[in-house]
Amino acid sequence: MASFYGVSGRNLQYQYKDFLSDFKAWNQxxxxxxxxxxxxxxxxxxxxxxxxxxxxxxxxxxxxxxxxxxxxxxxxxxxxxxxxxxxxxxxxxxxxxxxxxxxxxxxxxxxxxxxxxxxxxxxxxxxxRFHVQKLAIEALQEIRIKYRWEAIDQENDAFEKAKKSKTNFESKTLSNGDTLKQLLARSRYFLYKNKSKWTESQTERAALVFELYPDIQKGYNLAQELRGIFENTTHKVIAFAKLAKWHEKVNQSEFKSFGTISRTIINHYQTILNYFDNRSxxxxxxxxxxxxxxxxxxxxxxxxxxxxxxxxxxxxx
Incomplete structure (x- = not known):
């Protein structure tokens, strides 16, 4: 507005604050x-x-x-x-x-x-519910990140070995053109989404990740199952039963990060289940x-x- 009328923006701001608005008389x-x-x-x-x-x-x-x-x-x-x-x-x-x-x-x-x-x-x-689901996604990403660091270490080791033997080093590429390190970095995005919303390239990438790293697939399934409980369950009693089964699967997976979420949900069970009353x-x-x-x-x-x-x-x- 100041530029439209050719006046100083700062001066207009001061004039509005001190004279045109009720700021000085504001009761708070x-x-x-x-x-x-x-x-x-x-x-x-x-x-x-x-x-x-x-x-x-x-x-x-x-x-x-x-x-x-x-x-x-x-x-x-x-x-x-x-x-x-x-x-x-x-x-x-x-x-x-x-x-x-x-x-x-x-x-x-x-x-x-x-x-x-x-x-x-x-x-x-x-x-x-979205805070609960976010924890599950973060636990899944933690598994992915762990494998990514391992892939980076492996690549560094291979590079240093090639350097010592004075041979050329080239990162191995997978069928979709990603290196292992790239595959794990780029997998971040599709793991947030339901598979029905994956693009063609994400579907191809997911198949490679899940084949090479079954733990990531298991973690993805756990995160999506938790999401499904909130999205598809309408009765509190049924939700309670489904969450109990989900906790059992988490225990069997032996994933520390998911175990932490499981304990957190148990500690907030009543207020989490209250969601199913009005879906608020x-x-x-x-x-x-x-x-x-x-x-x-x-x-x-x-x-x-x-x-x-x-x-x-x-x-x-």
Missing amino acids: KSHSKKWLLFPENIGKRLSIDETSLSNGELYTILTNKSGKGRKGTIVAMVAGTKAETVIAIIEKIPLKQRNLVQEITLDMAGNMGLIAKKCFSNATRVTD TNASAESFNAKIKAFRSRFRGVRNVEFFLFRLTNIYA
Whole structure:
């Protein structure tokens, strides 16, 4: 706008902040860096998550799902992620209003669980299924990375051996044109996806990886089976039975990384199973975090954090 009218962008920004907007009269200005609270936005179904506003500084953000990422979405924003700090701010909302909350979705972080339990004692806590699935994918990638390092070591050994014997070294290529090292590096992408969404080259690459590394195929099947439980099961009791069978397969696989996930799921069993009541996730919170990041990029160069928060809450609170 400043360039359109041929005026200084910085001057226009100052004029807007100091004279055209209501920033100076904002009733949350004095504490906005530490916390923001909008009790009127509380609803029956909430999400709690953390987000980075600037320089990696984290804020805990409580949102109302019915706001759908528009006006009325933000219930609270608190600097930091310490449970006691966030609880102290959210408890400023009258207990009568907080007791109206029926459900709150969150990740598996202990601090988020404590905040939800203390502040919304009547609400059902639901662990976000996508965080659970992400752990399984990370465990699968850990297996792939282990084999990739082994392939790099083997190639280095072969290169050094050829150098000592003064012979030429050439990396062996597979039928799809990849070297073993490249195959394992490029396999990263298709392992995130269901095989129905693989491209032709990814299908070819997957066949080679699974033939050469059966453990990767076994890990992929475990990750996809866990995903399938969340996607295709509608009843909590059936989900419980399927997860029990999945745990048994994990035990038989003897994969340490998947064993860790199995234990994590067991420790959060009840809140994970609560997903199957209403199939609620933290997707709305993740989507809102993306909106905040996009909004922040438009304010690049604005050093006044309070003014940034003022503009943000004008739109979303």
